[in-house]
Amino acid sequence: MELADIQSGVLRPRPSLYAATYLLFRIDDRKAGRELVGRLAAVVASAAHPRSPAADTWVSVALTHSGLRALGLPQRSLDSFAWELRQGMAARAHALGDVGESNPERWERPLGTPDVHVVLTGVSPDTVRLEAALARARDVFARIQGVEVIWRQDCHALSTCKEPFGYRDGISHPAVEGSGIPGTNRHEPPLKAGEFVLGYPDETGSLPPMPWPDVLGRNGTYVAFRKLHQRVAAFRRYLAENASSPEDQERIAAKMMGRWRSGAPLALCPAHDDPKLGADPERNNDFVYGDDPIGYATPPGSHSRRANPRDASVAGVVRLHRMIRRGTAYGPELPEGVLEDDGVDRGLMFAFVGAHLGRQFEFVQSEWIQSGSSLGLGDLEDPVVGTNDGSGTFTIPTHPIPRRLKGLSRFVVMRGGEYAFMPGLRALEWIAGLPT
Numbered sequence: 001m002e003l004a005d006i007q008s009g010v011l012r013p014r015p016s017l018y019a020a021t022y023l024l025f026r027i028d029d030r031k032a033g034r035e036l037v038g039r040l041a042a043v044v045a046s047a048a049h050p051r052s053p054a055a056d057t058w059v060s061v062a063l064t065h066s067g068l069r070a071l072g073l074p075q076r077s078l079d080s081f082a083w084e085l086r087q088g089m090a091a092r093a094h095a096l097g098d099v100g101e102s103n104p105e106r107w108e109r110p111l112g113t114p115d116v117h118v119v120l121t122g123v124s125p126d127t128v129r130l131e132a133a134l135a136r137a138r139d140v141f142a143r144i145q146g147v148e149v150i151w152r153q154d155c156h157a158l159s160t161c162k163e164p165f166g167y168r169d170g171i172s173h174p175a176v177e178g179s180g181i182p183g184t185n186r187h188e189p190p191l192k193a194g195e196f197v198l199g200y201p202d203e204t205g206s207l208p209p210m211p212w213p214d215v216l217g218r219n220g221t222y223v224a225f226r227k228l229h230q231r232v233a234a235f236r237r238y239l240a241e242n243a244s245s246p247e248d249q250e251r252i253a254a255k256m257m258g259r260w261r262s263g264a265p266l267a268l269c270p271a272h273d274d275p276k277l278g279a280d281p282e283r284n285n286d287f288v289y290g291d292d293p294i295g296y297a298t299p300p301g302s303h304s305r306r307a308n309p310r311d312a313s314v315a316g317v318v319r320l321h322r323m324i325r326r327g328t329a330y331g332p333e334l335p336e337g338v339l340e341d342d343g344v345d346r347g348l349m350f351a352f353v354g355a356h357l358g359r360q361f362e363f364v365q366s367e368w369i370q371s372g373s374s375l376g377l378g379d380l381e382d383p384v385v386g387t388n389d390g391s392g393t394f395t396i397p398t399h400p401i402p403r404r405l406k407g408l409s410r411f412v413v414m415r416g417g418e419y420a421f422m423p424g425l426r427a428l429e430w431i432a433g434l435p436t
Contacts, residue, residue, distance in 0.1 A: 001176075004048040005218075005219040005426050006219045007423075007424070007425065009060030010047060010422060011196070013173045015056045015125040016170060018123055018328060020121065021134060021153070022155070024118070024119060024120075024149070026117055027071065027147055028148060029146025029147070030071060032147050033070055034071055036144050037063075039140040039141075039144075040120070040137065040428065041425055041428035042140075044061055044425060056125050057125070058124075058133070059120065059133050059137055060121045061121075062119040062225075062422040064116050064118075065086050067117030067118050070117050071434070076212055077211060077213070080209075082358070085357060087419075089226075090104040095362060097366065097381075097386075100387065100389075101414075104416075107415060111416025112418070116150070118147075127156070156328075156329065158329050159333065163230075164333070165253075166261045169329075171285050174188060174190075185286055185287070185310075187311070194355055198218060199218035199219055208355045215430045218426075220423040221354065221355055222353075223352065223420045224351070224357065224361045224420075225417050226350045226352075227348075227414070227415040228385070228412050229346070229347040231341065232341075236339050237339050238409070240339065250273065254273070256302060256394060257302060257303050258303055258305045260273040262274070262275040265284060265298070267287040267289060289311060294397050296399070299395065301372060306368045306372075306375060308322070309368070309375065314368075321359060321368075323353060323354035324352070325350065326352075326353070327348040327349070327351075330346065332346060334346065370387060380393060380394070383408055391406075392408030
C-alpha cells in the first residue's frame with residue numbers, strides 16, 4: 001500500500017482515550033475552496049508511520065459530492081463517484097431506516113443539506129494535542145475568504161471510558177493487508193486492502209470502481225458520518241422494567257449488545273462478566289460465533305453479532321460487508337442511576353470507512369441492523385440501534401424455553417449525517433491545482 005499517500009484517519013484506529021472535533025465547511029468561492037484543500041493537504045497526516053507516537057493525533061479531510069461540485073471538478077469526475085455518494089445520505093434515508101424521528105427533515109442543520117462541502121475531523125488522545133492539531137488547521141482556513149465553518153461537534157472520552165449506554169467502545173478493528181496495523185481478532189485473516197482503500201484488489205479479486213482520473217481516486221475511500229443521539233434514560237428504564245434484579249439487568253444488557261458492559265464478549269464468558277477480559281485488548285475481541293449457532297452464549301439478534309456475524313452462518317459472505325467503524329462520544333454523561341431524561345443531547349459521532357458504500361455500510365444498515373431476514377431473524381430489528389416503535393421484541397435463546405423481551409422502543413435517534421469521499425494526499429493537491 002502507498003501509505004504515504006493515504007490519510008492516517010483511514011487506517012489508524014481511534015486512540016482508547018480521546019478527544020475529537022468535527023468541523024463542517026461551506027465553500028462560497030471556488031478559488032478559496034481549492035486554496036483551503038491545498039493548504040489542508042499539508043496538515044493532514046499520512047498513514048506511513050502507524051507506530052509513531054504522533055500518529056495517535058491526526059486531522060483528516062473528506063469532501064461531500066456537493067463539495068466536490070463546489071470545488072469545480074470536471075463533470076466526468078463528478079459522475080465517476082459511487083452512486084450512493086452522488087445521492088447523498090439524506091436521499092438514502094428510507095433504505096437506511098432513517099425514518100420517523102430520524103427523518104432528514106428533523107436532522108440538525110446543516111447536516112443533510114447541500115451546504116455541507118468539507119468535513120474536517122481531528123482526533124487525539126487528549127485535548128491539548130487535539131487543540132494543537134486544530135490550531136494548525138485553523139491557521140489554514142482562518143485566513144481564507146470565501147470558506148465558512150458552519151458546524152462544529154466536540155467529542156470526548158467519558159470518565160468511564162465507555163459510550164453513553166455504558167458499554168466499552170472501540171474494541172473491534174479489522175486488519176488491513178499491507179497497512180502494518182494489526183487487527184484485534186486473530187481468527188480473522190487480514191482483509192484485502194481494496195475493501196477499504198481504492199486502487200487495490202478487494203476480497204473479490206477485483207479493483208473497486210474508482211473515480212476519474214486515477215490521481216483523484218487512488219488511495220482514497222468513502223466515509224459515512226452519522227450523529228446518533230442516545231436515549232440513555234429510556235434504555236436504563238427498559239432494563240429495569242424487564243429485569244428481576246440488578247444482576248438480571250446487566251445480563252439483559254449483555255445479551256442485547258453481545259458483550260458485557262465491561263467489554264468482555266459473551267462468546268468467551270456467557271454466564272458472568274469478566275472485567276479483566278473486557279479490558280484486555282489481546283483477548284476481548286479474540287473469538288468466533290461458529291460454535292454457538294443457536295446463540296445460547298451470544299444471541300443471533302444481539303447488536304454486535306448483527307453488525308459483524310464473523311463466522312456465523314448467515315446469508316452472504318461476511319467479509320464482503322466488513323468496514324472500519326469509529327465512534328466518539330459527545331455530550332455530558334447522565335449520572336449513574338438516573339432514569340429520567342434530563343433533556344441534554346448526548347450520543348455518538350460515528351464514522352464508517354470502506355471502499356464500497358453499497359455493499360458495506362448500506363448493506364449492514366439495511367439488511368443486518370434494520371432487518372433480520374438475512375440472519376434468519378425474520379423482520380426483527382436490532383434491539384439497541386433499531387427503529388423499534390415500542391412493539392419490538394428480542395429473543396434470548398435459553399433451554400428449554402427462550403426468553404422473549406417485548407416493548408422495545410427506539411433508543412437511538414439519527415440527528416444527521418453525510419456521505420463523503422476522503423481523498424489521498426496527492427488527490428488533495430490535484431484538486432487544489434485544478435485550472436480556474
